[in-house]
Amino acid sequence: MNFSKRISPATDNPVDALVRFEDVKKSYDGINFVVKDLNLTVSRGEFLTMLGPSGSGKTTTLMMLGGFEQPTLGHILLDNRPVERLPPETRNIGFVFQNYALFPHMTVAENVAFPLRYRGITGIAARERVRQALGRVNLEALGDRRPAQLSGGQQQRVALARALVFEPSLVLMDEPLGALDKQLRERMQIEIKQLQTSLGITMVYVTHDQSEALTMSDRIAVFHDGRIQQLADPATLYNEPANRFVASFIGENNSLSCTLLAREGGLAVVRMADGTTLKAAGTNVSGTGTDMSISIRPENISLAGEGVRADLNRFIGKARDVFFLGDHMRLSIEAFGGQLVTARIPARQARHFASGADVVLECGISECRLLEV
Amino acid sequence: MWLPSYATPSERLMRTLVMAFVIAVLLFLVAPLFIIVPLSFSKDPFFTLPVKEYSLRWYADFFGNARWMNAIFNSAVAAVMTTILATTLGTLAALGISRPNFPARRLIMALLISPMIVPIVIVAVGSYLFFGQFGLTNTRTGLVLAHTALATPFVVITVTATLSTYDTNLTRAALSLGASPSSAFFRVTLPNIMPGVISGAIFAFATSFDEVVVALFMTAAEQRTLPVQMFSGIRDQINPTIMAAATLLLALSIVLFAMLALLTPRRVK
Amino acid sequence: MAVADMDRINVFMAVRRAEKPARRAALSLALPLIVFLVVAFVAPILYLLVTAVGNPETRQVLPRTLGALETWDGVSVPDEPVYAALAADLKVAKDNSTAALLGKRLNYEISGMRSRVLAAARMVERLDTGPYKQKFLELNKDWGSPESWAIIKRNGTSLTPYYLLTALDLQQAPNGSVERVQGDQAIFLDVLARTLFVAGLVTLFTLILGYPVAYVLTIAPKAIAGIMMLMVLLPLWTSLLVRTTAWVVLLQSDGVINDVLMALHLTSDRLQLIFTRAGTVIAMTHIQLPFTILPIYSVMRSIPATQLRAARSLGAPPSSAFWRIYAPQTLPGVVAGCLMTFILSLGYYITPALVGGPRDQMVSNFISVYINRDLNWGLAAALGVVLLVVTLAIYLLFLRLVGADKIKLG
Numbered sequence A: 001m002n003f004s005k006r007i008s009p010a011t012d013n014p015v016d017a018l019v020r021f022e023d024v025k026k027s028y029d030g031i032n033f034v035v036k037d038l039n040l041t042v043s044r045g046e047f048l049t050m051l052g053p054s055g056s057g058k059t060t061t062l063m064m065l066g067g068f069e070q071p072t073l074g075h076i077l078l079d080n081r082p083v084e085r086l087p088p089e090t091r092n093i094g095f096v097f098q099n100y101a102l103f104p105h106m107t108v109a110e111n112v113a114f115p116l117r118y119r120g121i122t123g124i125a126a127r128e129r130v131r132q133a134l135g136r137v138n139l140e141a142l143g144d145r146r147p148a149q150l151s152g153g154q155q156q157r158v159a160l161a162r163a164l165v166f167e168p169s170l171v172l173m174d175e176p177l178g179a180l181d182k183q184l185r186e187r188m189q190i191e192i193k194q195l196q197t198s199l200g201i202t203m204v205y206v207t208h209d210q211s212e213a214l215t216m217s218d219r220i221a222v223f224h225d226g227r228i229q230q231l232a233d234p235a236t237l238y239n240e241p242a243n244r245f246v247a248s249f250i251g252e253n254n255s256l257s258c259t260l261l262a263r264e265g266g267l268a269v270v271r272m273a274d275g276t277t278l279k280a281a282g283t284n285v286s287g288t289g290t291d292m293s294i295s296i297r298p299e300n301i302s303l304a305g306e307g308v309r310a311d312l313n314r315f316i317g318k319a320r321d322v323f324f325l326g327d328h329m330r331l332s333i334e335a336f337g338g339q340l341v342t343a344r345i346p347a348r349q350a351r352h353f354a355s356g357a358d359v360v361l362e363c364g365i366s367e368c369r370l371l372e373v
Numbered sequence B: 001m002w003l004p005s006y007a008t009p010s011e012r013l014m015r016t017l018v019m020a021f022v023i024a025v026l027l028f029l030v031a032p033l034f035i036i037v038p039l040s041f042s043k044d045p046f047f048t049l050p051v052k053e054y055s056l057r058w059y060a061d062f063f064g065n066a067r068w069m070n071a072i073f074n075s076a077v078a079a080v081m082t083t084i085l086a087t088t089l090g091t092l093a094a095l096g097i098s099r100p101n102f103p104a105r106r107l108i109m110a111l112l113i114s115p116m117i118v119p120i121v122i123v124a125v126g127s128y129l130f131f132g133q134f135g136l137t138n139t140r141t142g143l144v145l146a147h148t149a150l151a152t153p154f155v156v157i158t159v160t161a162t163l164s165t166y167d168t169n170l171t172r173a174a175l176s177l178g179a180s181p182s183s184a185f186f187r188v189t190l191p192n193i194m195p196g197v198i199s200g201a202i203f204a205f206a207t208s209f210d211e212v213v214v215a216l217f218m219t220a221a222e223q224r225t226l227p228v229q230m231f232s233g234i235r236d237q238i239n240p241t242i243m244a245a246a247t248l249l250l251a252l253s254i255v256l257f258a259m260l261a262l263l264t265p266r267r268v269k
Numbered sequence C: 001m002a003v004a005d006m007d008r009i010n011v012f013m014a015v016r017r018a019e020k021p022a023r024r025a026a027l028s029l030a031l032p033l034i035v036f037l038v039v040a041f042v043a044p045i046l047y048l049l050v051t052a053v054g055n056p057e058t059r060q061v062l063p064r065t066l067g068a069l070e071t072w073d074g075v076s077v078p079d080e081p082v083y084a085a086l087a088a089d090l091k092v093a094k095d096n097s098t099a100a101l102l103g104k105r106l107n108y109e110i111s112g113m114r115s116r117v118l119a120a121a122r123m124v125e126r127l128d129t130g131p132y133k134q135k136f137l138e139l140n141k142d143w144g145s146p147e148s149w150a151i152i153k154r155n156g157t158s159l160t161p162y163y164l165l166t167a168l169d170l171q172q173a174p175n176g177s178v179e180r181v182q183g184d185q186a187i188f189l190d191v192l193a194r195t196l197f198v199a200g201l202v203t204l205f206t207l208i209l210g211y212p213v214a215y216v217l218t219i220a221p222k223a224i225a226g227i228m229m230l231m232v233l234l235p236l237w238t239s240l241l242v243r244t245t246a247w248v249v250l251l252q253s254d255g256v257i258n259d260v261l262m263a264l265h266l267t268s269d270r271l272q273l274i275f276t277r278a279g280t281v282i283a284m285t286h287i288q289l290p291f292t293i294l295p296i297y298s299v300m301r302s303i304p305a306t307q308l309r310a311a312r313s314l315g316a317p318p319s320s321a322f323w324r325i326y327a328p329q330t331l332p333g334v335v336a337g338c339l340m341t342f343i344l345s346l347g348y349y350i351t352p353a354l355v356g357g358p359r360d361q362m363v364s365n366f367i368s369v370y371i372n373r374d375l376n377w378g379l380a381a382a383l384g385v386v387l388l389v390v391t392l393a394i395y396l397l398f399l400r401l402v403g404a405d406k407i408k409l410g
């Protein structure tokens, strides 16, 4: 497989750029590159998320930006100055670590006051700043506690307060919500996003949770195997995945192999394994040939209605499994010569299908995307 | 070494100094052990390096001497008996302590570990006076009893450590499959905790084989152990035959240590 | 009492009852070792405690005398019946040859008493009838000293504080008051202080030498850390006697260390290293070093690397990040390692005996001397009690601060 196709962020305005990675490569062992050829610009005030599976090089990238790892090749510019040789303490970047890294031998207030003393802020001024920072995360009352006496969510807020108290212009977060339960995670996502906008901070945020990325980000960089697979805003990423990896990593997806027959205007005509021809959108795919696939999201497939419409693909399959899930029904269909297709049918359309029954389905042509395998 | 490229010169200097210091300390730890090896092969009866001429005369002396041979025999017998006793008692106790509902665990653990803590002379004198009441001083039985008391903490610690990683569900599974409690123990539990038991046994053996002070008090000439023979030798007039004995003890320690290392894949980092 | 409380108590009791068989089964597995240790380890130590306060000699040898002394006023010279009883007791003692035992015991508290008792025993053998008082006073006028009689009477009790007091450089005056022993008799507090001092010094040195080693162990690449670990554990495995032997050889005045010092022109004369305090402390530091390193290393290993990174991302320079964030978190390991080394150093015997000089002997060595050379078991036992109390006090501190289950073997 080859997921290397990359959409380069040529649209960025260099004047606004706060962070630039220029041809950054990183290897720990001198043999394997865990970050390969990274080019990325983060604009001032932007919320940029690095999204990708575990081991894809997100943390490594963040550590290089924070100053804890050195790029093997390439440059990192902060405010148009190369920073590879700057020690972390001089970069003035807020960092929220994966397990918070709160100092266990200090109280919450001491933790938050820690960065202030290195910036010459002491005494009453420092106390005021700490109070303010804890206020922002609703923890005014817990200044005298030790980190071990706090819940996971509270620890998370302290880490946040500590990273923000010295008003850095850039804040990095490495899976900051990974250890929290779902409900709390969703609340914190909103709080962090609000803090970021209201304080005008530039944020580089790492997560492997796609819904988190989609909720919070201005732009998302999808990482896989040490490379950015696609860099785009959440809607584009979801609706127009650049390759099969992105399509399958973001949201649920049916990936069906096919052969490209012809191009008609902006559309592609493909033949499925069983001979069915479908039309698909796919402007960014070049060449013709057999090694192609189309991707269709389950929620874009519905039961065929009355009459034939030119903007819809229609196909037949046999029902395999049917699950009723309250607000929708999941239909597992065997189609195109034995490939399994999952459809997500809204509850109001739901009907019972016996296993093996024929089902006629349709989906919008613009929602079938042709991708290189 | 192991420094980021942005390290300041003073950081680099500091790191270099720390490295040099650590290497020196590691040499301080290891070098003295091996100083006795060349001396034991020297032809001259002096303790100076470099050795001018090598010979095996001190080893010939050692192996040709009935007293040394008898001492080795006594040490080996006492150590084997101690190992059997201490491993059995210690393993059983560890099995009990590791159960979730063991009563007064902290207190009893403190008692079981205390032979490691109490000054050895107190154990020696106490044993000498107490066992004397029953005619057990200057007997092998008395020595083995005292050594076993000293060795059990090591067994308890190693087996408890192994049991902490043992999945109790394995025993439950064996019982659910129809094994009796004893056969579940011997066929499922014991094989799984064997590395810990053997480590404990090796510790117990080494404890007894190396022990001097209790042996000094509890033995007469007939039961004299190798360390006692060495101790008296050094006290009277240190001679190169003792270097040969020390080298052999060192070799034994390395063998036992290697066995232990093979048993417990060490998790550095 | 409220019904709810009753319910809670009933539930609690029911839980205790339900768990009883399981608790019993668990305990029964540990019972053989517990019993064994009580018999082979605790009993000898208790016997040592009893020996430290035991006082059988006077009661055994002078039963009649002690009886006669009951009515004595404690200030005047006793009357004839006391001397007659003494003569009768000594006659029996002469037959059982227990007079020497009594003489030795009383001699601890009244100098010259050993020969006085033996001479008196020889005298009474030749006497058939009294009056005895005159004869005793003629033999030695000290038989008329009320102080001597007071001490004899005091030793009629089955327990004596004498040995424990002596071990603390205290003594009981004939009138019963406790006072400090004067002059060159007062040696034991010195010995105790020396033991504590040497143990403290060794602990300090192992910490200074060991802390950086533990730190580098945590940051070194795997392969190098493995080799370093081997270098730390191998000495731990080597017999204490072998390590001490190595130091005896190294520290000789024509030994390797002196050779090196001379070759480097650091000294012009060969240094006296063997049989010195310095030599003892060096050898003990070498032996104890792994005990200090391992607990520190195990704590350091559990400190996440992000702690230092977080400190630096917040603006702390390297040294400040180390001292304010890293070092305080290693404290539990430092406490565990140092307490362990201190406890073990208190009980050193072999190394001071072989490497130290006469002025470097520790409490353990004195205990051994009183057992083997002076045959003064009571005093040996009392010194043992003092050493044991000090050690157990620190062991309790260790249990409070660290816990017995934290002791690991490499």
Ligand SMILES: Nc1ncnc2c1ncn2[C@@H]1O[C@H](COP(=O)(O)OP(=O)(O)O)[C@@H](O)[C@H]1O
Pocket (backbone or CB within 6 Å): A028, A029, A034, A052, A053, A054, A055, A056, A057, A058, A059, A060, A061
């Ligand atoms: N300090 C390190 N030394 C060696 N390899 C590392 C180190 N940190 C990460 N790696 C490797 O680099 C790759 C990327 O890891 P990472 O950046 O942590 O990924 P992510 O954060 O996306 O899960 C992984 O294969 C990981 O094993």
Ligand SMILES: [Mg+2]
Pocket (backbone or CB within 6 Å): A055, A058, A059, A060
């Ligand atoms: Mg990561």
